[in-house]
Amino acid sequence: MISIHPTKGETFYLRLLLKHRKGSTSYVDLRTVDETEHETYHAACIALDLCEDDTHWFETLDEAxxxxxxKSIRELFANILLNCNPSQPELLFETYKDCMKDDFVRKRQQTMRNDDAERVAYNDLLLFINAKCNDAGY
Known part of the structure; x- marks a missing residue:
């Protein structure tokens, strides 16, 4: 079987299940753990303790x-994103985007209306994350 990187999402988790679940007869069978059919291969892997969910990353960012x-929270998020392969990076981003862009908003509010400042600060945050990814070669 070929190697697949965790960033490939469901394909990675399908491969993980195929490696550890002998005798499965269908894709539904692969996603079924203890008579519970999971919606995704990732959820099935978590139920089988083949991988972890993102609880640790949520707790880490909550504490931070x-x-x-x-700025420090942005750096931490970028580090988690680039080095820790969170299973749901979009959810992590959505959960913490407001605290990561807080200083960008304050800076932008000095020169523009609140609605515009929020929108531009969100863009500043995306640019920051994109720069970190580019610097890391992604």
């Missing part, structure tokens, strides 16, 4: 949000 400034 209580202590650190937006």
């Amino acid at each position: 949000n209580m202590v650190y400034a937006a």
Whole structure:
């Protein structure tokens, strides 16, 4: 079987199930664990303890949000994204985008209306993450 990187999503989790579930007769059978059919291969892998969910990353960012400034939280998020292969990076981003762009919003509010400042700050955040990914070769 060929190697597949975790960033390939469901294809990676399908391969993981194929390696560990002998005798499965269908895709539904692969996603069924303890008589519960899971919607995704990833969910089935978590149920079988073949991989972890993102609970640890949510807890890490929750703690950081209580202590650190937006810039440090952005750096932490980028580090998690680039080095830890979170299973749901979009959900992690959506959950913490407001605290990651907080200083961008304050900076932009000095020169524009609140609605515009929010929108531009969101773009600043995306540009920051994109730059980090480019610097890392992604």
